Amino acid sequence: MKFAVLVNEGPYNHQAADSALQFCKAAVDKGHEIFRVFFYYDGVNNATKLGEPPSDDRNVTRNWQKLAEDHKVDLVVCVAAGLRRGITESNLAPGFRISGLGQLIEAGIHADRLVTFGD
Amino acid sequence: MDDMESGIVKKFMFVNRKAPHGTVYALEVLEMVLISAAFDQDVHLAFLDDGVLQIKKGQTPAGIGVKNFSPTYRALEGYDIEKLYVEAESLAERGLTEDDLLVPVEVLSRAEMGKLMAGMDVVLTA
Numbered sequence: 001m002k003f004a005v006l007v008n009e010g011p012y013n014h015q016a017a018d019s020a021l022q023f024c025k026a027a028v029d030k031g032h033e034i035f036r037v038f039f040y041y042d043g044v045n046n047a048t049k050l051g052e053p054p055s056d057d058r059n060v061t062r063n064w065q066k067l068a069e070d071h072k073v074d075l076v077v078c079v080a081a082g083l084r085r086g087i088t089e090s091n092l093a094p095g096f097r098i099s100g101l102g103q104l105i106e107a108g109i110h111a112d113r114l115v116t117f118g119d
Numbered sequence: 120m121d122d123m124e125s126g127i128v129k130k131f132m133f134v135n136r137k138a139p140h141g142t143v144y145a146l147e148v149l150e151m152v153l154i155s156a157a158f159d160q161d162v163h164l165a166f167l168d169d170g171v172l173q174i175k176k177g178q179t180p181a182g183i184g185v186k187n188f189s190p191t192y193r194a195l196e197g198y199d200i201e202k203l204y205v206e207a208e209s210l211a212e213r214g215l216t217e218d219d220l221l222v223p224v225e226v227l228s229r230a231e232m233g234k235l236m237a238g239m240d241v242v243l244t245a
Contacts, residue, residue: 008245041147041245080150101154108241109127109158116244119144 003027004111005037006104008118010045011060012053017046020117021063028071036074036107037064039096043118044082047075049093065095076103129240131155132163135170137245139189140180144245145173146188151243153191156198163239164195165232166224167206171213174205176221192222206232 005024009016024034039046046064053059068075075096077087082098092098108114133152139145155162166174178189195201203224210216210226217226227235236242 006243040151041143081147101151102157104151105131105155105158105160106125108131108243109125109129109160114241114243119245 001027002033002035002110002112004035004104004107004114006114006116006118007037007039007043007046008041008116010042011051013042014118016117016119017043017060017064018058020115021060021067023115023117024067024071024073028067028073034071034073035111036076036103038104038107039075039077040081040101040104041118042085044077044085044087047077047082047087047093047096048091050091061093065093068095078104128159128161130161130163130238132165132236132239132242134165134167134236134242134244135173136168137173138169139173139175139178140183140185145170146186148243148245149188149191152195152200153198156195156200161202162200163202163204163235164200165204165206165236167209167229167232169209169213171205171209171215171220174203174220174222174224175215176219189221195222204232204235 005020007020011017051061067073077096077098079098079100133148137144174192178187180187205224205226207226208229
């Protein structure tokens with residue numbers, strides 16, 4: 001199956017980003033395709049390269065980057081939500097790209113299922 | 120947005136469950152809705168729980184220092200987004216009637232809303 005994933009919450013404050021990551025990994029492991037992961041609302045904060053969680057904690061941004069590297073997953077950050085929250089090209093972590101909300105609607109059109117993580 | 124002309128038309132539903140102010144969700148759902156209009160999809164909006172307050176008349180949020188984006192709901196018609204549904208129970212629980220709303224809507228019972236949702240291809244909730 002072809003999945004699109006929408007992440008609506010930032011890392012650490014909320015379990016949503018971790019759950020979305022685990023969902024993506026499990027889906028890929030079972031042979032499914034992740035068409036795109038789209039980051040909206042505070043979800044854009046998953047894409048900052050400035051985060052430095054304590055060394056004994058998980059690094060959510062790095063985990064997304066690893067997913068993108070290992071499985072060529074398209075990680076897209078909403079430009080409008082990002083600008084509102086200070087996520088721009090200057091602090092965007094490698095592996096993510098910034099684009100418009102049209103990328104989310106397009107994902108909804110082309111994926112078999114769009115799965116949302118967040119409130 | 121090179122896929123705007125893909126020819127695929129899906130039933131999208133944006134489900135609004137939160138009050139217009141206090142969190143950013145209502146405003147940013149509206150931004151999603153406006154973009155979806157450019158893709159020629161079959162767009163539906165549902166308002167339930169505190170989400171019914173998003174389309175209440177007479178909002179004046181200047182006092183809390185935030186933008187009043189409620190007039191945008193009235194502009195949706197201009198984008199050919201006219202399928203707006205409100206849950207009857209949510210209205211009643213908040214002492215509201217259809218006359219308190221600033222746009223024409225179809226009022227559905229909770230059970231009818233559930234059936235409508237079940238027929239959608241893509242449901243986005245906030």
